[in-house]
Amino acid sequence: MSDAFNLGRTNYERVRDIIRNDIISGHFQPGERLKVSELVERYGLSAMPIREALQQLQGEGLIVLAANKGASVRKIDEQFLWKMYEIRKALEFYFATQVADHATPADVESLRAIVARQEQAIAAGDWERVLDLDLAFHAHIVGISGNDEAVNLLKRAYDVTRPLRLRFGFSPVQQQRMPHDHDAIIDAIAQHDTARLSRLVSGHINWAFTDLANEMRLEDDSIRKELQEKE
Amino acid sequence: MSDAFNLGRTNYERVRDIIRNDIISGHFQPGERLKVSELVERYGLSAMPIREALQQLQGEGLIVLAANKGASVRKIDEQFLWKMYEIRKALEFYFATQVADHATPADVESLRAIVARQEQAIAAGDWERVLDLDLAFHAHIVGISGNDEAVNLLKRAYDVTRPLRLRFGFSPVQQQRMPHDHDAIIDAIAQHDTARLSRLVSGHINWAFTDLANEMRLEDDSIRKELQEKE
DNA sequence: AAGTGGTCTAGACCACCTT
DNA sequence: AGGTGGTCTAGACCACTTA
Numbered sequence A, B: 001m002s003d004a005f006n007l008g009r010t011n012y013e014r015v016r017d018i019i020r021n022d023i024i025s026g027h028f029q030p031g032e033r034l035k036v037s038e039l040v041e042r043y044g045l046s047a048m049p050i051r052e053a054l055q056q057l058q059g060e061g062l063i064v065l066a067a068n069k070g071a072s073v074r075k076i077d078e079q080f081l082w083k084m085y086e087i088r089k090a091l092e093f094y095f096a097t098q099v100a101d102h103a104t105p106a107d108v109e110s111l112r113a114i115v116a117r118q119e120q121a122i123a124a125g126d127w128e129r130v131l132d133l134d135l136a137f138h139a140h141i142v143g144i145s146g147n148d149e150a151v152n153l154l155k156r157a158y159d160v161t162r163p164l165r166l167r168f169g170f171s172p173v174q175q176q177r178m179p180h181d182h183d184a185i186i187d188a189i190a191q192h193d194t195a196r197l198s199r200l201v202s203g204h205i206n207w208a209f210t211d212l213a214n215e216m217r218l219e220d221d222s223i224r225k226e227l228q229e230k231e
Numbered sequence C: 001a002a003g004t005g006g007t008c009t010a011g012a013c014c015a016c017c018t019t
Numbered sequence D: 001a002g003g004t005g006g007t008c009t010a011g012a013c014c015a016c017t018t019a
Helices: A002-006 A011-024 A036-043 A047-059 A078-099 A105-124 A127-143 A148-168 A172-190 A194-230 B002-006 B011-024 B036-043 B047-060 B078-099 B105-124 B127-143 B148-168 B172-190 B194-230
Strands: A063-066 A070-073 B063-066 B070-073
Touching (some): A036 A047, A105 A127, A127 A148, B036 B047, B047 B063, B105 B172, B127 B172, B172 B194
Antiparallel strands (some): B063 B070
């Protein structure tokens, strides 16, 4: 039954998708060691297909492999986070300039539907879903260009930083700003206003980074405080 | 002796680097099937380390893996080529805006040295070297931003299309234009002229794409002619 | 139905870390 | 030296293709 969905798929592909999901859903924490023997237990396969899955996930940037040391979930510091957001900005800024002209009314409608669903998810505090829809929104825009390779790069850059957002959440301000920004972006697309679209997209990503970095620092500070209190 | 350079490296890493080189140097042609059994012979290892190398190379986009079908060198049509050049433009355009202000005289000097060496390589018709230096030039510029992840993406986008350029070469016009463009780009950096730099970089990449696509069509046409003559 | 070639398993091997 | 855990090998297994 659910086998039907797995027809023609190999074990390393299946376990790669499962491990990826276990990482971006936060089951494996950033920095966490991924021992083959434990994964063997968890997924009921032998070492090799799991190793192959890990090789691919390294290619996606989700994990780090060291020779004779094995795999661990990529640890994301503020600097790395910044690098990923810069890459997003580069991609989204450029493709925004390519896209505003070609967007159809159907595109605009899809984007509005995504925003509506995202607002519900924000209200419900369902951050997994908020993040899914956020990626869907931005990927849809880049996708209008027809450059699926660029969309893949964008997805990777989102996936790599996703565990952090899941852990730290969105500030109340960002919860308000996100749909607001998205609406403005849709308007610029509907009006085929390329220059404004690019500006909005890149500002939007800046805020998203700033907000996440702040949330991280807040938690860092409270941890530091706890440690001090113990002394 | 040469073992010293391989200390602490595993077989799958070594063979990954060798296969990558065999692809970007054109030893394996685009579209060519990579059978594990043949690679086992060629590199003197068993199947698994070779398979692991292939998994990683898929992550880099150099090869395509299909379940139960194995690996082949990515076949690059004009559409895919275009997608890669668009990604380059996105990255280089954006990072050009981030970089002009921070470039030091040492950066300018390094870039001039690269161009000088590239001119020699062009005169000698040594296209492997021309391409190495071209990547070095563009990677250096993006590298000024300090975003090594962006540099890695850029390298991948270059590597994937490199076999094509190696096969089709540069038109005489492009052989002239390339160093000329590079000089103008360096001048814009030296003068911290961000707007001009971005414009130059993206125009330069457009020409590079147009030239390669033309060279490809020329060869396609001559093949078509040959086939017609046989009828 | 046989052949080809990709995939998986079990266990040996070996690099690195700790005592 | 012993332990842990990553890496590699040989061969079995199995999916897909051709006849």
